[in-house]
Amino acid sequence: MPGSGLALWSEGGSVEDIPDAEPATLRLTLPGNTRGPAPSPESGLEPPSRGVKLRPYDIPVLIVPAGRALTTLAAVADPDPENPWQAGSSLRYLGVLAGFACDLARRGRMLPQLVIEGGVPAGRWRPVLTGGDAATYRDFAAGMPPAVRATGTGLARTLRDALDALVDDAARQVMPERILHGHRAGPKGPLPDRWIAALTADDPALPGARPDEVRELGAALGDWMRAANEANGPIRVSFRLSEPLPGSDAWGLEFALQSAEDPSLYLPAAEVWAGARFPGMPARPDETLLAGLGRAVRLFRLLHLALADQRPAGMELDTGEAHDFLRQAAPLLQAAGFGVQLPAWAGRKAVGLKLTTRSRSKQSKSRAVAASGFGLEQLVDFRIDLVIGDGVVTAEELAELARLKVPLVRVRGQWVELDDRQLKAALRAVDRRREGELTAGEVLQQVIDGGDEDLPLVEVDADGMLGDLLSGQAAERIEPLPTPIGFQGKLRPYQERGLSWLHFLARLGLGGILADDMGLGKTAQTLSLLLTERADGATPAPTLLICPMSLVSNWQKEAARFAPSLRVYVHHGGSRRRDGIDDADLVLTTYGTAVRDLSTLRGVEWARVVCDEAQAIKNSGTRQAQAVRAIPAGTRLALTGTPVENHLAELWSIMDFCNPGLLGPAKRFRRRFQEPIEVRQDEDAAAALKRATGPFVLRRLKTDKTIISDLPEKNEMKVWCTLTEEQATLYQAVVEDMMSAIEGSEGIQRRGNVLAAMTKLKQVCNHPVHLLKDGSRLPSRSGKLARLEELAAEIVEDGDKALVFTQYAEWGALLQPYLAAHLDRPVLWLHGGLTKAKRDDLVERFQTDDEPMLFLLSLKAAGTGLNLTAANHVVHFDRWWNPAVEDQATDRAFRIGQSRNVQVRKFICTGTLEEKIDAMIERKKALASSVVGTGEEWISELNTDQLRELFELDRTAVR
Known part of the structure; x- marks a missing residue:
């Protein structure tokens, strides 16, 4: 993105009306078949049913210059319905990223740097990602659509390059004037002067700079950037602000060390000086504390008073200083990666509105009333009160607070933070109509509008029909x-x-x-x-x-x-x-x-x-x-x-x-x-x-026993399977072959190699025939198949039915006749190639036939939309590694109409990537739905050492 800008391509529409865009052709790696790329989900077109894989295509695109990218993406964020084109999810993703870049620039979360572009030094702005901004950046990495990195530069490089370019563009819009006024240095002038001018110039390049000057200035600026990112370590300095006691003006600001990964690990500075520790602390926590306070003093100048103490543990602030900390220092410290703990009321809108409505017994003749006796045209009495903290205040009390101009006040025993903008909005509200009559529809719209940004609606008290509707219950x-x-x-x-x-x-x-x-x-x-x-x-x-x-x-x-x-x-x-x-x-x-x-x-x-x-x-x-x-x-x-x-x-x-x-x-x-x-x-x-x-x-959940108490239990378990010696030999050969290919590739080619390696290893875990495709015999060659044979025999002997999901239609086609012959029972097989009538027949037979049987299903074709409550066993033969997708498939059986407990078994080969990825998902369950996404694409971004560790076979798990 920094070199050429933003590349746009269209599906069926036209993007020719985008200003300053130049037509070009790029080779992009996209999912598709021999006929062309598959349509995006937003197109509403049916995807091809077979032959889809990642392939390179020459795609006509429009290149938007980097300097125009922000403007183009802003238009994406608020599209015009009259446009002949619509943004896909990938472009909308970049639009959200552009908003993040503008927010960073607005808050000053950037530093000027000297970079080399095409062999020429240039003055550029670069983002500083610490604290919450670093977490947001990780969320962007986890949620990047695959099409965004279709040019093959990889996730990390693509995201960083895009954010760098957008922040630089945003910074130049924030400060379009020269940073230093006066004479602008010419091409022979000192490099620092030229560099400063380049930070707001149309052309950031600095040709003709001497290499020694570039090295010296680049090193100094690099040190500055590294120092700015130091707060991203595992242990951070934290600040806790506490309210004064009644009748006192002394606020407490406590210093502490805190784990960045587990904020519950918190140690006040007084205990640090006493020698206390928690797991993961550095060898010299006192030095970490002092170094952190030294960095923080640049963001909250009053800290220099505390640093006069050899062992600083905290300090006292008066009300004015506490307000300065709340409004100015605390946000800066949080953005820089420091921990900040504030009173519960801090940062909330102190002044708000309370809307009270009461139904009227007599209706206006000019108003239509619904046939049921009520409607949105019904008149109700309303009253709007001003609220500060938890209490209603009168207009006189509000005027007195405005006269005192005190930013932090105690109102009826509760501290609240007031600013001029909120007070002015509240005073304006006092002058407006505060009671009378409105239609129910007008009241509803007021509740949805929620007041305004300075004076939000914080409470609604309604009776009758409106009370029922607005209660949310x-x-x-x-x-x-x-x-x-x-x-x-x-x-x-x-x-x-x-x-x-x-x-x-x-x-x-x-x-x-x-x-x-x-x-x-x-x-x-x-x-x-x-x-x-x-x-x-x-x-x-x-x-x-x-x-x-x-x-x-x-x-x-x-x-x-x-x-x-x-x-x-x-x-x-x-x-x-x-x-x-x-x-x-x-x-x-x-x-x-x-x-x-x-x-x-x-x-x-x-x-x-x-x-x-x-x-x-x-x-x-x-x-x-x-x-x-x-x-x-x-x-x-x-x-x-x-x-x-x-x-x-x-x-x-x-x-x-x-x-x-x-x-x-x-x-x-x-x-x-x-x-x-x-x-x-x-x-x-x-x-x-x-x-x-x-x-x-x-919204109601079936796990809520107050909603549905008679739904049986869902018992989930992992079934650990061992590889046969043949599987282990094949597995090791695939690892050695594919790691060689991965190490020798980069970008989109490397990603494709990683996904290919994972597919082959999963096929080995299923059965050697699944990988080799040689049509050889199935018995006694796969630990998974042997376990399925045993389990299936037990299920049909008990007179039960089971759903068996596989990710691979080709494997299901091999498995179905083999299991049918082995069990001497019906084994149905549902996949994406069946007609609607055939699908319906299979479902009907499974649900109504009394004979015990197995229903083998392709996960993609049958993971949603089917009611298969005749089964009380669910087997996931090979894993999709997306908990949401697997749960949807399981719910074909675990739903209303199910009268028996459902046994859910997930097959995992021990010592293989299946076991290791399962462990990774368990450790990151909260992030699984966003990180794992639609399959295993996220794994392709691991580095080579991580991949080798993931793929490596544990020989102790081979039978």
Whole structure:
């Protein structure tokens, strides 16, 4: 990126309108087949079904100069719907990275450096990544989309180069004027003077500099950068600010040493001087403490008073000094990597608003009221009070606080921090209308808007319908509706509460997100809603339900089972027709068909549009998300167990489908919620987002025994398998061969070699035939297969059924006939090459046939969308190494309808990379979903020594 800028390529659209972009051709390594690259997930196009692997392609691109990259990426962050192109996830990732770069430059988290570019020295700005910024940088590394590094420079180099270029660009925008005014040194002038001028010049190059000057200045600047990064060690100096005792003005600032990795390891400086230690401390903790305080004094000048003591342990501050520490020094110290502990109230908005509403018994004749007796047009009385800390204050008390101009005050026994901006906003609020009447809809919009940045809404007290809606617990507060007439079966209590919530929102004309955990019956609750509406005596327009192709049959069967009176029409395939919609109560279609038939679907008056597996529209810029959003409907409903998978922007996208415009534009949502929560972990922003979205999201977990107490247990266990001698010999040969190839490659080629090595080693762990593909016999050659044979025999002898998942369709094709012959029992085999009818037949046979059997499934083809509760055993023969993917597959059996405990076994070959990666995931369980991502790509970024250690075979594990 620093040399040429930002490379953009398009899928089906055009990016020719991007200013200053130059057309070029780059060789990029992308997933695809011999026909060309596979379409990105955002395109809405079907990926090729076979032959996909990483391949080099010559791709026409547009090169945006590095100096224009920030402007281009800013446009990406707030795309124009009229543009003929839309940004994919990779470009949006760079847009977020650009925001991080601008934030670093704004906060001064950068240093000027002398770098060599093309053999010529240049003055550039470089980021300083310590403390929270270093953690954010690691998050960017973990979440980098593969396409961002398609040029082959590797993850670490690509990310660092991109951030360096963006920070340099941002720094020049922050300080466009000369750093030093006066005469600008010419090409023969001293290098330091020329270098300073280059830091804000259009051309940063410094040609003609003498090598000795370059070495001397470069060394000094390098020392400066290293000193700035010293706070990133395993042990850091920490500061704790404590409040004064009542009647006192003496604040305490305690010094301490703290583990950067485990903040609970905390040792006050007084104990450090007494010789105390905790695990991992350096040999001379006193020297670490003094060195850290010496660095910190540059950020908080008053520390020099404490350093006059030979053994500094802390210091006293008056209220004014404590405020300076809170507002100025503490953020700088945290950004520089020091530990800072502040009182719980610090940093929170001290002044806020409390909104109180009360329902009115008499309605205005000019206002329409919903048929149910309430609606968003209902008038309510409202009152807005000012809140400081935990108490309401009067206008007179506020005026007195403003007159005193004291930044830290104790209000009713609680310390609060006030600033001029908050006080001015509060005084303005006093002058505005503070009580009267509003419609329920106007109140709702006020709650969602949340006041403003200086004066947030911190509390809402509402009764009646608004109280139910705004509580975020409407499903519990609304009287449950009974199982509707025509529903074949009995809804569980929590499902009746879910039905009541859905019906409540629908009567208000609002959409919602039913985010119940997988297997809790989102389908049954949705069908019961349709039946309830028809039982009310209304004959509403049809409901359109959009889902992945794999779920169409499931919806058909569930509708026939639970709601046979509903007329269901499947709008999919070559035989679909427009007149079939008119005679239906429920129309089923797929996301792909919705894109293709948008003009037809837009011409229908829909009572409701439902999106199942609504994470399919989590990226608002995709064709299918835009198509679904363009279909008009009375209300909208999203069904998903994962409303947020990666970023809060996904929640905005799904919410904007359900209630268009309610959360405002994406740019405002990002500024108000996404950036404060994701970047700064702002608790107030998180609380405000929960208050704004809570009324429209219903989330229940099946692990919650108060929700569902009769779901059986899920018992997970690891099954350790040993390699045979043949497997061990093959394994060692693959390691030696592939490590040689890895050591001799770099960039995208190295990454491809690492992934190829892992695939081969996993194939060896499965069976030698899986790697060799020689058609030889299977028995007695694989520890995994031997264990599966034993386990399968026990399962069928007990009269049970089992699901066996494999990542590799080619291995499943070998395994199915062998197991069928070995067990003399049916072994079904479901993979991506089957037709929809064949898939449905296999599922039906497995669920209804009484004979014990195994169901062998390709993880990609059958990991979601299937109900296979006839199985009470699940075996993961080879690991995907993504806990979320494996859990989704397991939940084919562990869901409502399952009456027996489910035994889940994950096969692992001891002494191999399977055991080592499993251990790594266990150590980093909290990061597994983001680091592991979609498979094992993250492993390709390990260095050669780490890879050798990972791949190395432990011979003691061979049988």
